[in-house]
Amino acid sequence: MTPVTEFTPLASFVGGLLIGLAAVALMALRGRVLGATGILAGLIAPASSSDWAWRAAIVAGMISGPIAVMIVTGAMPEIIVPVGLPALVAGGLLVGLGVTFGSGCTSGHGVCGLARLSPRSIVATLTFMASTGLTVYVIRHVLGG
Template identity: 65%
Template sequence: MEIVNFTPVASLFGGVLIGLAAVMLMLVLGRIMGATGILAAAIWGEDDRAWRWAILAGMVSGPALFLTLTGNWPQITVPSSTPALILGGLLVGVGVSYGSGCTSGHGVCGLARLSPRSLAATLTFMLTTGLTVYVTRHVMGG
């Protein structure tokens, strides 16, 4: 098994920032940081949209900050084709709809609240991910 570009310090730092953002959103606004729900309500919601757009702006400004600090865009290598990425995105969207939330809402916030529904959803996410990786790498020969 090959681990590509594993960066434990950067990963830990990113995880801490995500956790801190989730705690601050709950503390300040009493809201759950579910990225998919924030995006959907920012686009289609009728009220309470300003903070959602601020969160989304913060999520996408990371690469710009990286560019400012280092002078280079972050290097991103995706070992999949564009059609596979589109299909994967659509499948994630379906999963988010059926699971009533995404990995950030269930995995970060729901587990922290000891939600049984979030535990079931997160286990489903993780098992499905593991199965998908196994099938694409070992069964399909990708």
């Protein structure tokens, strides 16, 4: 069943500020867009060893994020997965396919691209926000999952 989640405007806003801070720092220091898709793509199929190291470092940092939160607050950030294994696999495959053809995801297009007012990113973000909303609507209210 679909769980109700608590409205957390402050935590979400502060989290958003940190995401923005990381994006700005990567641009200021390394001159790169902080897109999870692009960083991961170059990590799993590296162009060169020098290009690989910074990607490994930033992903290691990302993975340390929830662990750091647990060390400070004493609790692992909440993850509730309201879908089954087949949905995780199918969703993962479609996300991997889609972000590769679409050249980006929520971080790359939705944050960095929108901040640069990139027309491609505006189109991509409007498209995936609409298709995600439509998919959730169909699954929850048409199919009744």
